[in-house]
Amino acid sequence: MTEPFEDVGSAEVVRLRRRLDRERRARQEAERISEQATRELYERQQELALMVAVARAANDSADVPDALSRAIGHVCEYMKWPVGHVYLADAAVGLRPTTIWHIDDSECFETFRRVTEATPLATGEGLGGRVLATGRPVWLPDVTVEANFPRARLAADIAVRGGFGFPILVGAEVVGVMEFFTDSVQPADARLLELMAKIGTELGRVIERDRARASEQRLNRELAGRATELARSNTELEQFASIASHDLQEPLRKVRTFTERVLANEAGQLSEQGRDYLGRANASAARMQTLIQDLLTFSRTATRERSFAAVDLGRLTADVLEDLEAAVQRSKATVVVGALPTIDADELQMRQLMQNLLTNALKFRREGRSPEVSIDGIVSDGTAEIRVRDNGIGFDPQYGDRIFRVFERLHGRSRYDGTGIGLALCRKIVERHGGTVRADGVPDVGSTFTVAIPVSQGLPTPR
Amino acid sequence: MKGIVYNLLEVCVSREYGEDMWDDLLAAAGVDGAYTSVGSYPDEDLFALVAAASEALGKPPNSIIRWFGCSAMPLLAGQYPSFFEPHTSTRAFALTLNGIIHPEVRKLYPGADVPTFNFDGSTDDLLVMGYWSPRRLCAFAEGLLQGAAHHYGEQIVIEQPQCMLRDDARCVLEISLR
Numbered sequence: 137m138t139e140p141f142e143d144v145g146s147a148e149v150v151r152l153r154r155r156l157d158r159e160r161r162a163r164q165e166a167e168r169i170s171e172q173a174t175r176e177l178y179e180r181q182q183e184l185a186l187m188v189a190v191a192r193a194a195n196d197s198a199d200v201p202d203a204l205s206r207a208i209g210h211v212c213e214y215m216k217w218p219v220g221h222v223y224l225a226d227a228a229v230g231l232r233p234t235t236i237w238h239i240d241d242s243e244c245f246e247t248f249r250r251v252t253e254a255t256p257l258a259t260g261e262g263l264g265g266r267v268l269a270t271g272r273p274v275w276l277p278d279v280t281v282e283a284n285f286p287r288a289r290l291a292a293d294i295a296v297r298g299g300f301g302f303p304i305l306v307g308a309e310v311v312g313v314m315e316f317f318t319d320s321v322q323p324a325d326a327r328l329l330e331l332m333a334k335i336g337t338e339l340g341r342v343i344e345r346d347r348a349r350a351s352e353q354r355l356n357r358e359l360a361g362r363a364t365e366l367a368r369s370n371t372e373l374e375q376f377a378s379i380a381s382h383d384l385q386e387p388l389r390k391v392r393t394f395t396e397r398v399l400a401n402e403a404g405q406l407s408e409q410g411r412d413y414l415g416r417a418n419a420s421a422a423r424m425q426t427l428i429q430d431l432l433t434f435s436r437t438a439t440r441e442r443s444f445a446a447v448d449l450g451r452l453t454a455d456v457l458e459d460l461e462a463a464v465q466r467s468k469a470t471v472v473v474g475a476l477p478t479i480d481a482d483e484l485q486m487r488q489l490m491q492n493l494l495t496n497a498l499k500f501r502r503e504g505r506s507p508e509v510s511i512d513g514i515v516s517d518g519t520a521e522i523r524v525r526d527n528g529i530g531f532d533p534q535y536g537d538r539i540f541r542v543f544e545r546l547h548g549r550s551r552y553d554g555t556g557i558g559l560a561l562c563r564k565i566v567e568r569h570g571g572t573v574r575a576d577g578v579p580d581v582g583s584t585f586t587v588a589i590p591v592s593q594g595l596p597t598p599r
Numbered sequence: 600m601k602g603i604v605y606n607l608l609e610v611c612v613s614r615e616y617g618e619d620m621w622d623d624l625l626a627a628a629g630v631d632g633a634y635t636s637v638g639s640y641p642d643e644d645l646f647a648l649v650a651a652a653s654e655a656l657g658k659p660p661n662s663i664i665r666w667f668g669c670s671a672m673p674l675l676a677g678q679y680p681s682f683f684e685p686h687t688s689t690r691a692f693a694l695t696l697n698g699i700i701h702p703e704v705r706k707l708y709p710g711a712d713v714p715t716f717n718f719d720g721s722t723d724d725l726l727v728m729g730y731w732s733p734r735r736l737c738a739f740a741e742g743l744l745q746g747a748a749h750h751y752g753e754q755i756v757i758e759q760p761q762c763m764l765r766d767d768a769r770c771v772l773e774i775s776l777r
Contacts, residue, residue, distance in 0.1 A: 155622065158633045
C-alpha cells in the first residue's frame with residue numbers, strides 16, 4: 137500500500153497528518169453534536185405531541201373519567217409502558233382506586249389490577265400515597281424491592297417492576313394520582329417526571345372544571361327549588377287573603393246593618409253612653425269594611441288575569457281627576473297635568489294606581505298650605521316614566537322603601553285616615569306591569585313618586 | 600467558549616501568518632485543536648493560544664485579542680450579513696447586541712455564554728458601553744467594535760476609563776467617532 141504524501145518531506149507529512157487528524161476529529165465531534173441535537177429535537181417533539189394529545193383529551197372529553205382514560209393511554213403510548221392507572225383523592229381513605237386503566241396485556245397484569253382495585257392507599261402509603269403526601273412525582277426503579285409498596289406484599293406475582301406516579305393537581309391540592317408500570321427495572325428519569333408534572337396540572341384543570349360545573353348545577357337546582365317554594369307560598373298567601381277577606385265581608389255587613397238599625401230605630405231607648413258605644417262600634421265596623429275591601433283589591437291585583445291593552449294615561453288621568461274633583465276643590469289644590477304617554481297596561485289597575493298616587497298627594501298636605509300637584513311623563517328606551525309631585529308634608533328619605541309595605545303608615549290615623557294599603561297596592565300594580573316605583577321625599581317640602589313601566593307588553597300591533 | 604471562536608481564530612491566524620503558524624500555536628499552547636463551531640471548549644484553550652501568539656509575535660496578549668476581534672469581524676459580516684445590513688453605523692449596530700444579535704447567537708449555539716452590555720447613548724457623539732464578564736475579554740469587544748467601524752467605513756476611538764484588568768468592578772468603553 138502506498139503511503140500518502142510519500143514525495144513530501146517527512147516533517148511536512150507529520151504536520152499534514154496532524155491537520156488531517158484534527159479535522160477528522162472536529163468533524164466527528166460535529167456529527168456527534170448534530171446527532172444529539174437531532175435526537176433531542178425528536179424527543180422534544182414527542183413530548184410536545186404528548187402534551188397536545190393530553191390537552192386535547194382534557195378539552196374535548198365528555199367527562200372526567202373519559203379525559204383521564206385517554207390521558208393514560210397517551211402516556212403509555214409515549215413511554216411504551218404497558219400499565220397505567222388512576223387513583224382519586226378521597227378525604228376518608230386517602231386515595232381511592234378507580235377502574236380507569238390502560239393495560240396492554242390484561243391476562244399478564246390481571247393479578248396486579250385485582251389487587252390494586254381492592255387496595256385504597258393512605259397518605260404516605262405505597263407509590264400513590266407518597267405522591268399524595270408530597271404533591272410531587274415519585275419514581276420507583278423496582279417496586280418488588282420497595283419496602284413501601286403494599287401491593288407487592290399482597291400478591292406474589294404482580295408482574296410489574298419499574299413504576300412512577302405523579303399528582304393531578306388543582307392549585308396545590310392533590311385531587312388524584314396517576315401511576316404507570318412496566319415489567320422491567322427502570323432507572324429514574326428526572327426529565328420525564330417534569331413532563332408528567334405538567335400533564336398532572338393539565339388534567340387538574342379537567343377536574344377543576346368539573347367541580348365548577350357540579351357546583352353551578354347544585355346552586356341552580358337550589359335556586360329553582362327556592363323559587364318554586366316561594367311561588368307556592370305566595371299563591372297560598374294570596375288565596376288565603378282573598379278567601380279571608382271575602383268571608384269576612386258578610387258578617388261585617390250584618391254587624392253594620394244591625395247597629396245602624398238599632399241606632400235608627402231604637403236610639404230613644406238607649407242611654408247616651410249606649411248610643412255612643414253603638415256609634416263607635418259602627419264606625420269601627422265601617423273602618424274594618426274599608427280595610428277588608430282594600431285587602432281584597434290588593435290580593436286580587438296579583439291573582440287577576442293579565443288583560444293588557446293600549447291605555448292613554450293622559451285621558452285616564454283626566455278621568456281620575458274628575459272623580460277626585462270634590463277632594464281637589466275641598467283642599468283648594470292646583471293640579472297641573474303635563475304630557476302623558478299611551479302604554480300597554482291593565483286599564484283598571486292603572487286607574488287605581490293614578491287614583492292612589494293623586495289621593496295621597498292631596499291627602500298628605502301641609503297645614504295652612506294649598507296642595508300643588510303636578511303629573512308628567514317621559515318615554516325613553518322603551519320605558520315610560522311618570523312622576524307625581526306634591527308640596528305636601530314629605531317624609532324622611534330613610535322611609536323611601538318602607539312606605540310601600542302593606543299596613544306601613546308613617547303617620548297616625550288620627551291625622552291622616554287610611555288603611556296603609558294604598559302604596560303597597562301601587563307597587564304591586566307597577567311590578568305586575570314589569571316596572572318599578574320609587575318615592576323621594578323631603579320633610580315639609582314634598583314628595584315625588586316616580587313610576588317606570590315598559591311602554592310595550594309585547595301585545596300584537598292593532599291593525 | 601464556543602468552537603466558533605476557535606474556528607475564527609484559526610482562520611484569522613492562517614490568513615495573516617500562514618497555516619503552519621496555527622499548527623505551531625496549537626503545539627506551543629498544548630491544546631488539542633480539534634474544534635468544531637457547535638462544540639464547547641475550555642476558556643483556558645483561548646488564553647493559552649493567545650499567550651502562545653503573544654510569545655511568537657512579541658506582542659502583548661491584549662493586543663493579540665484586539666487584533667483577533669478586529670480581524671474576525673469581516674468573517675462574521677460575511678457569515679451573518681443580516682445582522683449588519685439594517686445599519687449604517689457602528690453605533691446603531693452595537694445597540695442591537697443585547698436585543699438581537701446575542702439572542703440569535705444563543706439560538707445557533709445552544710449554551711453560548713454571551714456577555715450582557717449596558718449602554719448609555721444619551722449623547723449623540725459618544726456611546727458608553729458597560730461590559731462585565733468573568734472572562735475579562737474587553738479587548739475582544741474593543742477589537743470587534745473596531746472591526747465593525749471598518750465595515751461601516753467609520754473611524755472610531757475607544758477609551759476605557761474603567762477596566763476589570765485594572766481591578767475595576769467592570770469595564771466601561773467610551774466610543775466616539777474620530
